[in-house]
Amino acid sequence: MKNIFTDLQLVNLKTGQCTSGCALVVEDGRFVEITSTPGEGETISLNGGFVLPGxxxxxxxxxxxxxxxxxxxxxxxxxxxxxxxxxxxxxxxxxxxxxxxxxxxxxxxxxxxxxxxxxxxxxxxxxxxxxxxxxxxxxxxxxxxxxxxxxxxxxxxxxxxxxxxxxxxxxxxxxxxxxxxxxxxxxxxxxxxxxxxxxxxxxxxxxxxxxxxxxxxxxxxxxxxxxxxxxxxxxxxxxxxxxxxxxxxxxxxxxxxxxxxxxxxxxxxxxxxxxxxxxxxxxxxxxxxxxxxxxxxxxxxxxxxxxxxxxxxxxxxxxxxxxxxxxxxxxxxxxxxxxxxxxxxGLEHELGEIKRGYLADFVVYEKNPVEEITALHYPQYVYKEGQLAAGASVIWSVSLLHS
Ligand SMILES: [Zn+2]
Structure with a gap:
């Protein structure tokens, strides 16, 4: 199944810059395209969040x-x-x-x-x-x-x-x-x-x-x-x-x-x-x-x-x-x-970047972790191989375990 993730800010970890207006296209657990013209598929909005690789x-x-x-x-x-x-x-x-x-x-x-x-x-x-x-x-x-x-x-x-x-x-x-x-x-x-x-x-x-x-x-x-x-x-x-x-x-x-x-x-x-x-x-x-x-x-x-x-x-x-x-x-x-x-x-050809052909592991944050490293404590959504692994409510209950 093809999923198209939109409304996001993609954080480039080489430059520190963010790109908005692009979509992540995921199929069979992998990124197949990062594009501004994603075509047909089920669309999922990431509410303007900042996206990092898992x-x-x-x-x-x-x-x-x-x-x-x-x-x-x-x-x-x-x-x-x-x-x-x-x-x-x-x-x-x-x-x-x-x-x-x-x-x-x-x-x-x-x-x-x-x-x-x-x-x-x-x-x-x-x-x-x-x-x-x-x-x-x-x-x-x-x-x-x-x-x-x-x-x-x-x-x-x-x-x-x-x-x-x-x-x-x-x-x-x-x-x-x-x-x-x-x-x-x-x-x-x-x-x-x-x-x-x-x-x-x-x-x-x-x-x-x-x-x-x-x-x-x-x-x-x-x-x-x-x-x-x-x-x-x-x-x-x-x-x-x-x-x-x-x-x-x-x-x-x-x-x-x-x-x-x-x-x-x-x-x-x-x-x-x-x-x-x-x-x-x-x-x-x-x-x-x-x-x-x-x-x-x-x-x-x-x-x-x-x-x-x-x-x-x-x-x-x-x-x-x-x-x-x-x-x-x-x-x-x-x-x-x-x-x-x-x-x-030894997973450099599959993970660590948001790149065509790589496994679709990514995390969405409300604030940009490049500007505020403490944002890592508060992920909004976590995706592993293109599947929603955890959303905000679950993440909060996990963080309560530690408080
Ligand atoms: Zn140890």
Missing amino acids: LIDAHVHLVWEGQPDPAQYTITESPVMTSYRAARSAWQNLAGGVTTVRDVGGPHNIPIELAKAVKQGIVPGSRILAAGAGIAQTGGHGYFMCREADGFDEIRKAVREQVKAGADLIKLMCSGGAYTQGESIHAMQFSDKEIHIAVQTAKAAGKKVAAHALPDLAVKTCLEAGVDTIEHAALINDKSLHLFKRTGAFMVPTLAPYYLMATQGAEYGVPNYAVIKSQQVMEQYITSLKKVVSTGVNLALGTDAGSPQLPHPALPYEAWLWYKEAGLDPLTILKAATQGSAWAL
Whole structure:
């Protein structure tokens, strides 16, 4: 069926300009034309709203919902219960305008199964690319919901197990982080050779690799090994920025969880070790993010949605932090949240732009997010593959969940 969307202002994320007077023609879930003379078909007015491509969050954990200590219930709760939570998170992302997410870690491979359920139309939600269980060294970062593996053979096997389970990508834990007790954020995890073997094994299966890495040494080692995205990259120096440029890898900064834990974590009941580690990270994190933009490193927008105090969708909040704390301009932020993330996920030929032949994922806003980044909090309509996924009343009820 052919649908013609009219009465809209199309936001051009290359120039920041808006075009009115054009119509989006959608057929079989894809944009077939962007034109001022759309011809016959069912016409749908978007009430003069500003239209952006569907947003893409490149780093979420659907199994978490913003609880103070995600590790605690990930260990104690039944996989069935955790699956219900994940399904709700996928729906909340969609209703918030985040039409695609990349899930970089959940127990029992729940995100992989949920991705299939959404694809088959069993539950409504954002399109999901899922790593399933991350791979960590014994006792490494997030081990409580990872596949632990040590040594070359075991790491090879762990990657192959994830591929067999249907993972879209491989997630490696290559340094310490905030939530895991007893590890330093400065500590490298896995040896150089282990990381190389994991990446080689993943590439042989045609899978991209996302590496959790905060300190400079871990970031450099992962980039040299050929990973596709570095998650967080909070403590980096100029040399690794150049290495990003040389390899073409994407950086996926996630300011929100560290910012929230550092500033409000103690009163929210976040474990003390996580609060302290987040406070240690914040200042350098913001300085690095400013440099990333001036260096022209490939940037995708991720959030760590689901982390303490950060329910889904977290993308509008992360975007606001990039603007307010790191001083990035809205166009850079919105490009990272659409085209940048699409490239990082390997979906650059289908998503991230409003373009002929691309999947018809788009979001309509009353105010222009290029002029006011906080407009991302208030989508009016969300369309996924040309179908209305959520309208204002549903979106408001989802936002009430977070108030
Ligand atoms: Zn994460």
